[in-house]
Structures are given as C-alpha cells and as structure tokens.
Amino acid sequence: MSGRSLDHTVQAFEFIEELDRLATPQAIIDAMERSFAQYGFENFIMTGLPHPEQRIEGLVLLKKWPLGWYERYTRNSYDRHDPVIHLCRRTVQPFEWGEARYDPDTNPKGQEIMQGAADFGMRQGYCLPIHGLNGFEACLSMSGPDLDLTPQTKPAIHLMAMYAFERARLVLAPAPRPNPLTNREREALRWAALGKSAADTGEILGVTERTITAHIGSACAKLTAANKTHAVARALQHRLIEI
C-alpha cells in the first residue's frame, strides 16, 4: 500500500456510508469537515457554475469558506475569470488548483484571484468538476494550507467528494426547471442549429416559413435572446435542444 495509510481508504468508505444517514446541509458540512481534514482540507465550497447572466451566489449548495474571501469573490464576480472555474468547464477529472493555468495577458484577473485566495490562507487546493445530464455543471473545490495529495490519496478524495456532492444535491433537492420551450420552438431551434433557414425548416416540418419565424421569435423572447444565433447558443448552453 506504499505511503498511504490504510486508515484513509477505510475512512473514505465509512464516510460514504455515513452520508446516507445525513439529512441536513449542516450535517453534511460537519461530516465533510471531519473527513476531509485527514487530507489537510480546511475549507471547501460546493457550487453550481453560473452562466454569463447568472450570479454565483444563488448556485452555492454548501460551503465552509473564509467569509471575507467569499464576499470579495462574489462582489467582484471573480467566477468570470477564475482559472479554477475555467478549467472546471474543460475537464471532467479532479485537478489541483496549481494545474489551472492562465495567461496573464488575456486574463490579468487570474493572478489577482489566485493571489487573493492565497491571502486568505488558500494557496493549495483540489477541485472536482461535476458534469451532469442536463448541463448541471458544478464543482466541489477544497483547500487547506498543507494538503496530502498523492496518487494514492487523490482517488479517495475524488470518491468522497463525488458522493458528498450527490448527497448534498439530494438533500437540497434543487427543483429542476422544466424546459420552457414548446415542442415546435425546440424543433425550429434544432433545425436552425443545423444550419437550416426558416424556409428550409418550414419545408421539413410541413408548415410555412412564416410559422417557423414565429416559433423562433417566441423562443427568442423566452430565452431573452437578441436573435436566432443567440437563441440557439442559449438553448445549447442550457441543454434545451440536442444536436
């Protein structure tokens, strides 16, 4: 078993067993605090990733996070430029914060954010991106001053983080929003995403061009999109259509 203490692997599975008995967010936070401490973690945050028009505050599921940093982070909308968040959107595997690269030229705020976290005692961190079915994108980011991150401990942390997230999602039961688009609006957007003009789509669906234009128009209104291209992008982003 090389450098890893046997305790860790056992405790990872015991943590998962314990999770099933936790019924409140606070109970999950307490259990996470205890169990993640063995790897050196002191802070963690479990949050959805905001779309451009959303704010991150409404998407946070659980957190034990330095309050001053959280306030500064949200006040400055740091999630828009956070290298860790950016990497979350591009990978499915857990990663260390240090692996989240950024170009100081194109993203000058990246340095500011990483330094800000360090100022609050969070120099090192580990982050698990969560990619769900309906575009539910989230992450569990964890930090501590002296982490025990090795090829042996990482899978244990990964497993614990995954199950902790699932439990939190279950307990907090985020009401999944129903698809706001009608069938016709979805079809019209889908064909638009495939490069069809309104006239093309009308022929495909056996209605007039004018009807498709109307469907696209109402989809734009529902998605607060400026035009068809915008509406398709929003619909893809929110997984309202599949192509």
Place this chain on the structure above:
Amino acid sequence: MSGRSLDHTVQAFEFIEELDRLATPQAIIDAMERSFAQYGFENFIMTGLPHPEQRIEGLVLLKKWPLGWYERYTRNSYDRHDPVIHLCRRTVQPFEWGEARYDPDTNPKGQEIMQGAADFGMRQGYCLPIHGLNGFEACLSMSGPDLDLTPQTKPAIHLMAMYAFERARLVLAPAPRPNPLTNREREALRWAALGKSAADTGEILGVTERTITAHIGSACAKLTAANKTHAVARALQHRLIEI
C-alpha cells in the same frame, strides 16, 4: 465496516494504482477481469453510445463479452432499444440492470434484449454511465451470474469502473485536434453567440463590419457550416469557443 471485507476496499485502491502502469488495452482488460472478479463480474463492456446515425461497433473501447451475444446485439442494433442504454441517458449514477425499467407496450424489444442477455448467462448486471463535457458519452456495463452488490461494495465498484474507463480513454485516445479557428474567427463567433451583429462586434473589436463578416465567413468555411448560426452551434459543440 459491517459486511464488507476490508480486502475489497484496499483492492479497489490497489487496482487504481495498478491502472497507471497499464499501457495496452489488453493489459487493462486483464486487470479488470482480475479485479472485478472479486465482486462476481465475469463480463464487461466499455463503449460510447451511438447517435442515431452511428453504429455502436465503432464506439466500443474494450470488452470481455460473450461473442455470440455481441454479434446478435450489434446485428439487431439492440442499442436502440436497450433499457440499460436508455437509463444511461437519464442518470449519472451507477445502477443495477434490474433498475432499468421498460414499458413492454412502447418498447417490446426491451424484453427480448434482457431475455437475450440472460440466455447468455447475464441475468444480473451493474452499469456506470459516463458523462463527459458534452453530456452523455459512454458507459461501462458489467455482468456476472452472482454479484456482490451492496451499499458497501457499490462505491468501490463505482470508483474502479470510473478509473478503468479514464485509463482506457487515455490509452485509446485519438490525438486531440488543434483548434482550427484563428483568434479573430473565435472572437467573432463568440460575440455572435452572445447575440451581437457583425456591426456590433466590429465596434467592440475596433474593426469594420466588413471585417467581422469576413471572419465569420471563413469560420463557416472551416466548420463546413451553412451560416453563422450553424457555425456557432458547431463551435459550441466542439468546444472551440466558450461563452
């Protein structure tokens, strides 16, 4: 630790350590065969899931699967009606085959498929859906005549399956294609995806509307897109732009 043998949890982590040293598909298959046997698994298949116009044969990464059943399965395109596949598309959590319900009225082939698998000795199974950056991607389905599936063993199997899949993907990974778009083409598409007209984007980037039109046009050519909306959809799909 209740009914779970300590060996299992330890061996799960040892399997993950071992994976990093495996360089060939066959080595991964052999290791999986050994390590999954402790839970009663004898067969497994790791496969991407086909789009309507695709065939499943080209998407299979690894398998140790009854040949007769595989041939019958692919010949009849059973993946179109397989209840296990259907459930894969609707959940992110691993599940037992028996949890994959189907309505005999709307999906008469469901019964035929489940019975066919049973005829090849696969009455019981466990399946892990794999969700990547673009949503549903693949699955790892495992079977055996007498499985040790308990709330204690399932997370261990889950972890092993997850890492086995990642390793297989790494070993079999096709070389990732570089982004074919130039910086300006990307910027132009990005603003288009946010609902900006060519004139808007020109003002934003400090060039003329005509220039933006040219960038969009060349992006369409590279992406073989019929128009701007199509190009944005393709770029989002292939993660060439982020919004």
Place this chain on the structure above:
DNA sequence: GAAGCACCTGTAATTTCCTACAATATTCAA
C-alpha cells in the same frame, strides 16, 4: 524572394432575418 496565411477593408446584389400589426383554430386549466 515567393508563397502562404492572418488580418483588414471596400462595393454591390441577393437572400434571410426580424418585427410590427394583424388573424384563426385548438387545447387546457381556472
């Protein structure tokens, strides 16, 4: 030095989109 690419710009004709002001029919929930 030539060739290729990225980047920039122009005119002009054509197509497509977007919206405003309509109207009719159906379905479904209050």
Place this chain on the structure above:
DNA sequence: TTGAATATTGTAGGAAATTACAGGTGCTTC
C-alpha cells in the same frame, strides 16, 4: 366558460447576413 398558451398564417418594411469580386498590409516559412 373563459382566458391563456400554443400553433398556424398573412403582409410589409427595414435590418442583417451572405456571397461574389476585389485589394491592401505584415509576418513567417521555404
């Protein structure tokens, strides 16, 4: 039953996109 939502279609004009034909600079590579 009575709105509200959905689906359908029309006219018409202005905005935007698309394409074809051109041409310029600057940079790198052969």
